[in-house]
Each structure stands twice: as structure tokens, then as C-alpha cells.
Amino acid sequence: MKEKTKLLILVGLFLMAYFIPWAHPVIRQSGLEAFMMLQEYAREHVLTCLIPAFFIAGAIAVFVSQASVLKYFGNQAKKILSYSVASVSGTILAVCSCTVLPLFAGIYSRGAGIGPATAFLYSGPAINVLAITMTAKILGWQLGLARAIGAVIFAVITGLLMAFIFRKDDLARTGGQIHVPDEDDTGRTLFQDSIYILTMVLILIFAAFAKPAPDAAGLWPAIFAAKWYITIFLLIALGWMLKAWFTKEECVSWIDATWGFMKQIFPLLLGGVIVAGFLLGRPGHSALIPEQYIQTLLGGNSLWANLFASVAGAFMYFATLTEVPILQGLLGAGMGKGPALALLLAGPALSLPNMLVIGGVMGVKKTAVFCAIIVVMSTIAGMLYGTFVV
Amino acid sequence: MEIKILGPGCPKCEQTSKIVTEALSDTGVEATVEKVTGVMEIAGYGVFGTPAVVIDGDVKCVGKIPKKEDVSSWLTK
Numbered sequence: 223m224k225e226k227t228k229l230l231i232l233v234g235l236f237l238m239a240y241f242i243p244w245a246h247p248v249i250r251q252s253g254l255e256a257f258m259m260l261q262e263y264a265r266e267h268v269l270t271c272l273i274p275a276f277f278i279a280g281a282i283a284v285f286v287s288q289a290s291v292l293k294y295f296g297n298q299a300k301k302i303l304s305y306s307v308a309s310v311s312g313t314i315l316a317v318c319s320c321t322v323l324p325l326f327a328g329i330y331s332r333g334a335g336i337g338p339a340t341a342f343l344y345s346g347p348a349i350n351v352l353a354i355t356m357t358a359k360i361l362g363w364q365l366g367l368a369r370a371i372g373a374v375i376f377a378v379i380t381g382l383l384m385a386f387i388f389r390k391d392d393l394a395r396t397g398g399q400i401h402v403p404d405e406d407d408t409g410r411t412l413f414q415d416s417i418y419i420l421t422m423v424l425i426l427i428f429a430a431f432a433k434p435a436p437d438a439a440g441l442w443p444a445i446f447a448a449k450w451y452i453t454i455f456l457l458i459a460l461g462w463m464l465k466a467w468f469t470k471e472e473c474v475s476w477i478d479a480t481w482g483f484m485k486q487i488f489p490l491l492l493g494g495v496i497v498a499g500f501l502l503g504r505p506g507h508s509a510l511i512p513e514q515y516i517q518t519l520l521g522g523n524s525l526w527a528n529l530f531a532s533v534a535g536a537f538m539y540f541a542t543l544t545e546v547p548i549l550q551g552l553l554g555a556g557m558g559k560g561p562a563l564a565l566l567l568a569g570p571a572l573s574l575p576n577m578l579v580i581g582g583v584m585g586v587k588k589t590a591v592f593c594a595i596i597v598v599m600s601t602i603a604g605m606l607y608g609t610f611v612v
Numbered sequence: 613m614e615i616k617i618l619g620p621g622c623p624k625c626e627q628t629s630k631i632v633t634e635a636l637s638d639t640g641v642e643a644t645v646e647k648v649t650g651v652m653e654i655a656g657y658g659v660f661g662t663p664a665v666v667i668d669g670d671v672k673c674v675g676k677i678p679k680k681e682d683v684s685s686w687l688t689k
Contacts, residue, residue: 328654330655401658401671
């Protein structure tokens with residue numbers, strides 16, 4: 223960080239401290255909401271959802287071979303494979319934004335071309351494990367599922383459209399040698415790795431299993447009653463696997479990767495939750511921004527509300543995962559479900575800073591087309607979701 | 613000898629450049645170390661993952677933090 227930026231931040235904080243009327247009832251209420259929301263996250267989501275999800279993300283980063291995926295992005299790779307792999311590989315490749323951009327630039331300039339590159343660029347941030355679990359846990363599984371499916375479909379369509387629109391430029395790209403990360407021989411079979419990650423996913427699902435409605439009958443209450451037994455059983459199984467299949471060094475690098483994610487994401491999320499709580503409040507409680515504004519702008523499922531959500535999402539910068547508390551606040555204040563999905567689909571993949579970087583790689587024109595495609599599709603998806611699902 | 617460390621500036625890249633510096637002082641090899649942070653420039657090396665280490669134009673490692681022993685062996689070869 224430059225010294226000048228630090229000074230600006232300090233000055234900003236000073237002005238806030240000096241001028242904000244902290245004693246005003248609305249500000250008091252907002253401040254209270256910020257911490258109530260923080261407490262809700264600490265109590266409901268951190269232990270059962272975030273922590274297991276971090277361990278899964280760490281395991282994926284360390285144990286899933288990136289080399290096996292990246293070979294589908296070479297310039298010799300079959301197009302169909304490139305697109306399909308690009309649209310889903312965000313789950314294992316995009317847990318950190320520092321992988322996404324270099325990889326995108328590589329695929330674009332040396333590898334499979336603009337189509338798969340933009341497909342990857344779009345799907346990456348939207349379908350990583352952490353984002354999907356958080357969305358499903360906090361905003362409901364319907365939105366989580368819609369987000370995952372929407373992101374995969376969007377990635378393919380965006381990629382194909384980009385490849386079609388800019389098909390002439392694509393021919394002029396340079397070939398050349400490419401280097402993908404080395405494949406390590408781990409001594410485990412793919413089956414063992416999959417079982418290991420699956421066990422963790424199951425732990426996440428059972429530990430976070432929500433209390434079913436009081437009148438629900440059959441399987442769900444039974445699972446809910448037994449959830450801690452199942453979770454403990456799975457934890458023991460996981461411990462056994464770690465002992466039997468993994469070396470000590472591997473466990474250490476797993477913990478390192480997990481800790482790396484926690485360090486990177488927890489502070490951002492903490493800030494995001496506090497800001498969302500301060501501006502929007504928990505569902506059913508009002509805070510700084512009056513609810514009628516949000517209802518007028520984003521309520522219902524009109525074309526205007528969906529378009530507004532997409533455009534706002536496209537320009538706004540969401541630090542990793544902070545889109546979830548912000549949306550929770552917005553939904554609680556009266557945003558429609560359709561616009562919420564539109565924002566989720568346009569938001570994390572695009573932001574002003576990120577547009578500038580993409581612009582540096584593929585030029586202003588292509589970037590503008592890329593953003594326009596995403597905004598239009600997000601709007602349509604939001605309207606469809608709002609009309610048919612909710 | 614000319615060493616380039618490719619990476620947009622994430623913690624892993626910092627770690628890598630630290631390891632390279634350590635390996636240099638361990639082996640006593642004279643080299644210029646340059647950090648390459650431009651995304652397009654990185655892509656120009658055909659590198660599909662960062663951090664990556666390039667020594668005298670040869671891509672030595674891609675997408676992970678190298679071990680210090682490995683770096684030392686590249687330097688002394």
C-alpha cells in the first residue's frame with residue numbers, strides 16, 4: 223500500500239469519526255444492527271458452515287491436481303472439452319483470485335482462445351466451493367442451486383458468444399509452448415481423493431443441517447435428530463483416512479492452505495457483515511438505508527429491478543463472499559428473489575477494478591461486450607427465476 | 613544469471629521470492645532477480661499458473677511455491 227493511500231484512509235476515518243452524528247437514533251440503531259448481524263454470523267454460520275468449507279477449499283487447493291485440468295486449456299485441446307471444463311473448473315481452480323487472472327490471460331493468449339478463457343473467467347468466482355455453500359446456507363438452497371446452475375450455463379453461453387463475435391481475432395493469436403503446473407505423484411488413487419473430499423462435504427452438510435419445520439414428517443426430522451452422531455462418525459472416518467492415506471507433510475500443507483484461506487477471507491467477511499448490517503440491517507430490522515428505497519428499486523420482479531440489480535452488481539466490487547451478507551440485508555429489506563439472483567450472477571464475476579484488468583488483457587471492446595453479455599443474461603435469468611421459481 | 617519470478621503479487625508469490633533470495637545467499641550464486649507482475653507479460657511466458665520461476669529463460673516451476681533445495685539445485689547447475 224502506498225503511503226499516500228494510507229494517509230487518505232486515515233483522513234477518511236478521521237472525518238467519519240468527526241462528522242457522523244453518532245448520537246442520532248438511526249445511526250445508533252444501525253450500529254446495533256451491524257453487531258447483531260455479526261453475532262448472527264458468529265453463532266449460526268461460522269462453526270458449522272464456514273470452517274468446514276475452508277477445510278474443503280484447502281483440501282481442493284492442495285490435493286486436487288491442477289495439471290490434470292489445465293491440459294484441457296491448451297491450444298490443441300478439443301473445443302467441446304475446453305468449454306465444459308472451463309465452465310466447471312472454477313470449483314477447483316478459482317479459490318484464489320491470484321490464480322484466476324494469470325490463468326485467464328494464459329488461456330486467452332496462448333491456449334484454447336477467447337471462448338474458453340472468458341467461460342473460465344466468468345464461472346471461476348461464481349462457483350467456487352466457499353461461495354456456493356455460503357449462498358445455500360444463508361440465502362437458502364434454492365438460490366444456492368440457481369446460482370451454481372446459472373453460473374455454469376452462463377459460462378458456456380458467454381464463452382461461445384465471445385468466440386463467435388470475435389472469431390476473426392482468434393485466428394491471429396500466437397501459439398507457442400505452454401507450461402502447466404507439474405503433476406505430483408501422491409500415491410493415492412483418484413477414488414481415495416474423492417472419498418476424502420466427499421467425506422468433508424458430508425460433514426459440512428450434516429453439521430449445517432437446518433432444523434426442519436415443526437410439522438415435517440419422515441426422513442428430515444430423523445436426520446436432524448441424528449445429525450451430531452452422523453457428524454462425529456464422519457469425523458472419525460476422516461481422521462482414519464488422514465492417518466492411513468496421507469503423509470504428515472501433506473496434512474501440514476493442507477492445514478497451511480486452509481489457514482491461508484481463513485486469513486485471507488475472514489477479515490473481508492467480517493468487514494462485509496458489519497457494513498451490510500450497518501447499511502441494511504438484519505431481515506425484519508431496519509437500519510441506515512430506509513427499506514422503502516430498496517423496495518422501490520429492487521422489489522418485485524420487474525425488468526427494471528432485475529436490470530438495476532445486474533448493472534449494480536456488475537460495477538460493484540464484492541470482496542470474496544461479502545456478496546452473501548449484503549444480499550441477505552437487501553433481501554431482508556424487501557429485494558425480490560429474481561433481482562437477488564441477477565445480482566449474484568453479475569456481481570462476483572465483474573467489478574470495476576476487475577474490468578480494468580480484463581480490459582488490459584483483451585482490450586476495451588471485448589471487455590465491454592463481455593460485460594454486456596453478462597448483464598443482459600443476468601437480467602433474463604433473474605426475471606425467469608422470479609417468475610417461475612418463487 | 614537472470615531469475616524472474618512471475619506472479620501478480622499474492623502471498624504465494626512473495627513466499628517464492630523469499631525462497632529464491634534465501635537460496636541465492638545459501639549458494640552464493642550471483643544473479644539478478646526480477647519480479648514480473650503484469651498479467652499479459654506472465655502469459656507471454658506461456659505460464660498457466662502462478663507463482664512461477666524462470667531462470668535464464670527456462671521455466672523451472674509453475675503454480676506452486678518451490679522448495680529451497682530445488683531452487684538451489686537449479687542455481688548451481
